[in-house]
Amino acid sequence: MSSSKENTSIVLVLHAHLPYVRIPHHWFPLEELWLYQTMSECYIPLLRVCDRLDDEQVSFHITVSLSPTLMQMLSDRYYQDRYRSWVKTMMRLLEHIPKDETAEQKKSRIFYRDFLNEALDYFEMNEGDLLRCFKNHADSGNLTLITTAATHALLPAYRSQAELVNTQVSIGMEVFKKHFCASPEGFWMPEMAYYTGLDNILVENGIKYTFCDTRAVYLNGNPPRSGHFAPSIAPSSLVFFPRDPVLSMAVWSAQQGYPGDYRYREFHHDYMYTLPDEILESEGIDRIPAGLKLYAITGETMEKNWYDPDAARQQARVHAKDFMDKIHQRSFEIKDRVDQPAFILPFDMELFGHWWFEGPTFIEELCRQVSTSPSARMQSPGQLADDNNLLSFSPAESSWGGGGLFSTWYPPQLGWLYPKIHDIYYNLKSKTGDIPAIIREQLLREICLAQASDWVFMIANGHTPDFAMNRLHDYIHAAEHLSDQISRHDTDTQFAESRKEEYPLFPDIIGKYT
């Protein structure tokens, strides 16, 4: 039970996910660099934050959701080796001293080179096994680890094929168990997308709690007395933790949120565009935004100052203090309604470090602030669910996307996508007969790869839409080919085997679900 003084609970949830990208025939493909950049800028810095807080015996707790595709990539030697090569290449590029280098430029360049070097040192010190680092902190009680759907599918899109939804959930659970030797109690619904009946599938898979948008609480017309300031329990017995949009937006908002401060590192400008051709040629790397970001946000014009890490770090601490004040203020505002509020703060983990470079510093300082606060404490969802007399409610269908339902993942140009996946999956499940298992397995793998909500999001929002559309077409065409083989009783396994070699997603798991 919480003490009478500590009347505010904070559940900080960081959801780590990247879609499965594997392009072995290219050296440093841009889309694989997403992983390597987030390893250096986000996952490793956050693990180092946990290490420091643990070393200094600062009491903190963070819930970390690790997606199955990310778990596979982080544990795969293919990516680990490429990560080493990328970091070393970036560090060599930063050794190049430009003509007329200013003191500010030098400071920024040397800072980032050292930053990468420290990330690589951490990686090597832990033998490249970042999942083990997460597990160590879970074993120490600092982190609660949970997972999500196999390939981050928007589950409401498949409500009519409950078996396919169950496959996404079950594979996610199995991948987690493979890496952590235990089943998670919590589950992150991709895009916080909830539909009526999904909770039953989660409960059948052993899940005890999930996180939802605020709309899930209020838009059913009969919210619990505690509103969205406490977890509530659905008739299925699944516990829902609704996020607080007001506190979330202080961090999330690209316009008014903390990450837009002028002192922080600029995300969009890449130093790669200023390096001389001969430097890039000597490294055999194209002029792509490989992740050398040495500028500060500065302002809305294209003129950017060099990044000053000291000023930025200091500002992150100021923002953490401001956020802590906002938590206290919010507790005060609602004290007449809820005596012991719980603020659920879920974010994409990649925001902290990759997009918002100073995000890990912000989290570290926030944890320190909470640990010394007489009235607040960080809690795990499991603890909070056990401590509370949970009120019942019926969650409303919702997501954290624009508009609160699912329209973000239904852009007009992809009207064909979900019917196509339904058709192909129906063919897989309805056709029996003497078909080699590898064909059925690879067909399900292609379906899962196409289901990632990331591709649709990228297309709908114009983030690398061509790449996302190519991925979708590639997976769907392969799935159609394999589905056609099943219909024709074509037992040639060559195509399926070559596809599995190219995209070995969950190689020892997916075949059980065909």
Place this chain on the structure above:
Amino acid sequence: METKNDNGFFSLHMPETGFVHLHWHLTDKKWKALADQCTCDSYGEPHLFITLYSIQNEGKTPLQEHDVFGQKNNWTLSLDESLEGSRIEFELFAREKNHGERVHIFTSAPLQIPYSPEKAASMLGGSAAGDMLESAGIESTGRDASDYRISS
């Protein structure tokens, strides 16, 4: 609810509260059986229709009926505001040619249509829950919470 069966499948999608997309695919065997047993159009294809039901504890009430067609097709139906807060489902039928009786083909998964934030606010107005809904400010934060998403 699993809607897959030997006859094909019937799926539905609700991107927003204002409409649903329905998609069905009937197997050749089922399609031929319907053409033999049911009323058909001038092309020899079975007349199909979709009924929208409101589901309550005591049963379900038919609210709308829509003529549709095709062995495999996609259909979009508008849902008016009066359905907010309702639990609904759809059924696909043909009509038996001798006596005109309905021939059931599929029942969809259920949908629980959420209230709009405005309607929820007016329903909860003055209550503690209404105050908390107001303090959540979900109308003003109806943006893409996932603006920050991995990319370079």
